[in-house]
Amino acid sequence: MDRLILKVCGVRTPDGARACVQSAVDFAGLNFVPGRRRAVGIELARGLVAMLGPVRPVGVFVDATADEVVRVATAVGLRWVQLHGSEAPETCAQLRSAGLRVIKALPVDDDLAAAVARFQGAVDALLFDGAVAGSGRRWNWQRLEGVSRATPFLVAGGLTPSNVAQAVARLTPTGVDVASGVETDGQLDPERVQAFCATARLAALAVPAHARANWGGLQ
Secondary structure (H helix, E strand, O other): OOEEEHHHHHHHOOOHHHHHOOEEEEEEEEOOOOOOOOOHHHHHHHHHHHHHHOEEEEEEEEEHHHHHHHHHHHHHOOOEEEOOOOOOOOOOOOOOOOOOOEEEEEEEEEEEEEHHEEEEEOOOOOEOOOOOOOOOOOOOOHOOOOOOOOOOOEEEEOOOOOOOHHHHHOOOOEEEEEEEHHHOOOOOOHHHHHHHHHHHHHHHOOOOOOHHHHOOOOO
């Protein structure tokens, strides 16, 4: 069934994993970027993957080599990876050839349309985010006007239970991605995760059928 994809990023505790399962999110992001607040190691990630059950884990990387991404994905048991650095389309294609599905994050800036064109055909999905990923800052949604939607895409950056309905209605993305917007004191908050998901799903019901053309691409 074609439906809006829900992704919660920054899962790093059993409580966070349980919150994702209870809210039936589609994807849970596990951060493998050294030094980041939400980063997890391989052993912890394995345990979280086991707890996530039907929720698909996504490994988040920044400018790691293709060999390193494959190594971690194999060790943890990941099928999906998300690249948040300056990775080239060729790197994305290499990872897909290794059997991984790839989400490429792109900062929303003046070169967005050109960047989207570069990655078309090289990735499974794009993620449009602000200039500083994970900052919880909302970007100007008008910047998506005129950008190709041939590739399934998620939106992130400053989304919360209070504004996700507006984002879904205005941008009609393939999916929405959240981290800071569902945290309390730096940890995933089950009540906020539930509110975010419920609000996003309700908003998706009002999206016209013609705007759902690529909603099935990440099922």
